Amino acid sequence: MSRFFWTFFIILCLSASAYLLFDIIKPAKTELAPFAPSPEVRVQLKSNTSQVHFSFQDHLVEIWLPEADRPYQWKGDAITISRESGEFKFSNSAYPIERLDLIPKGGRFEYNDGTYPGNLRLISSGDDSMQVINIVELEPYVARVVDGEMYSHWPLETLKAQAIAARTFALYQKKWRQRKEFDLYASSRSQAYSDENTSYRSRQATLDTQGVFLSLNGRLFLSYYLNTCGGKTFPFKFGSSKSSGVNCGHCNESPFYQWQVSISLNDLNSALQKHISAAKIKTLRTALDQNGKTSKVIIITAKNKEFKLDALSFRRSLNQFFQREKIKSLVFAISQNKENIIIDGKGWGYHGYGLCQYGAKAMGEKFYSCLDIISTYYPEATLTRLPPISPGS
Ligand SMILES: [Zn+2]
Numbered sequence: 001m002s003r004f005f006w007t008f009f010i011i012l013c014l015s016a017s018a019y020l021l022f023d024i025i026k027p028a029k030t031e032l033a034p035f036a037p038s039p040e041v042r043v044q045l046k047s048n049t050s051q052v053h054f055s056f057q058d059h060l061v062e063i064w065l066p067e068a069d070r071p072y073q074w075k076g077d078a079i080t081i082s083r084e085s086g087e088f089k090f091s092n093s094a095y096p097i098e099r100l101d102l103i104p105k106g107g108r109f110e111y112n113d114g115t116y117p118g119n120l121r122l123i124s125s126g127d128d129s130m131q132v133i134n135i136v137e138l139e140p141y142v143a144r145v146v147d148g149e150m151y152s153h154w155p156l157e158t159l160k161a162q163a164i165a166a167r168t169f170a171l172y173q174k175k176w177r178q179r180k181e182f183d184l185y186a187s188s189r190s191q192a193y194s195d196e197n198t199s200y201r202s203r204q205a206t207l208d209t210q211g212v213f214l215s216l217n218g219r220l221f222l223s224y225y226l227n228t229c230g231g232k233t234f235p236f237k238f239g240s241s242k243s244s245g246v247n248c249g250h251c252n253e254s255p256f257y258q259w260q261v262s263i264s265l266n267d268l269n270s271a272l273q274k275h276i277s278a279a280k281i282k283t284l285r286t287a288l289d290q291n292g293k294t295s296k297v298i299i300i301t302a303k304n305k306e307f308k309l310d311a312l313s314f315r316r317s318l319n320q321f322f323q324r325e326k327i328k329s330l331v332f333a334i335s336q337n338k339e340n341i342i343i344d345g346k347g348w349g350y351h352g353y354g355l356c357q358y359g360a361k362a363m364g365e366k367f368y369s370c371l372d373i374i375s376t377y378y379p380e381a382t383l384t385r386l387p388p389i390s391p392g393s
Pocket of ligand 1: 228229230231232248249250251356358359
């Protein structure tokens with residue numbers, strides 16, 4: 001046989017044994033411990049709906065009607081509940097009540113193609129509509145937010161910093177929304193709550209930081225965070241406490257570090273007409289606040305009249321008109337090119353406060369710890385841990 005054949009054969013054998021060896025010595029994923037019991041949060045999954053359909057893997061659900069001293073035992077793998085003429089209807093019966101609770105005995109249910117932990121509450125929002133609330137313990141909630149807000153392959157220290165920020169945000173809302181029907185929206189209006197089973201790494205990041213939250217001067221605060229700050233974050237006040245803005249310097253690899261959009265004057269006229277009383281726009285310029293954030297957009301009309309528009313309203317009107325987040329932040333400059341307005345912006349996130357997610361990712365990749373990340377973006381905050389609670393309390 002030729003020398004070529006034997007050389008090829010030996011290389012093949014060496015590659016195969018290297019592959020097998022690598023596969024054998026690859027560390028196995030260890031089973032993660034379950035979360036310790038934690039306080040419950042109420043997450044709104046849906047508002048203004050007239051009919052809902054839930055599936056359960058465990059075939060047994062307790063349905064609690066208000067003031068009932070025992071639950072209605074529902075045996076089956078799915079249930080459809082509707083709200084009609086001031087009544088909740090299911091299983092050929094109608095109940096003139098304002099809310100009901102469902103407790104899946106396996107602690108898990110499916111709704112709208114998503115799988116969720118915890119229990120369900122339906123609350124009337126009118127004679128023919130209701131809202132769907134998921135009542136879930138804080139720690140599994142946080143793990144789902146880590147999955148909803150970041151990619152699970154991002155560095156573990158980054159995911160841990162996100163878990164602490166998300167836990168703080170949730171605890172603050174829980175404290176201040178006690179009299180409301182729910183604490184958090186399931187979307188980025190509060191925090192993105194993933195509807196899928198949690199990833200291993202988000203559970204690990206949540207477990208590693210279990211119960212840890214931030215406070216300013218010993219008090220809970222709304223721990224804002226954003227996708228990309230674009231270079232620096234802005235200071236914000238919380239009651240008598242202040243959180244400084246910081247020079248981030250870590251997020252320049254973000255796809256949203258800088259952006260540019262070109263908008264025709266025609267589209268601008270349509271998008272902003274309710275603010276300018278049908279006048280025709282000639283040009284725009286911006287006014288900045290003392291921190292360099294765009295605070296106002298000044299609209300100059302063809303007749304040289306000026307309208308001052310709050311930058312948030314400008315952003316909202318344009319994003320609504322284009323039905324997407326065209327204006328990603330409030331750090332932008334405006335120039336003009338014939339019939340087009342050019343907007344050059346930095347970062348993604350309307351407020352510019354707190355943790356910069358892409359900055360935290362880059363810090364994690366440079367082997368900074370979760371505590372380094374937290375103290376970079378919330379320099380005055382201190383870490384506290386929730387006291388343990390006993391199961392079922
Ligand atoms: Zn940044």
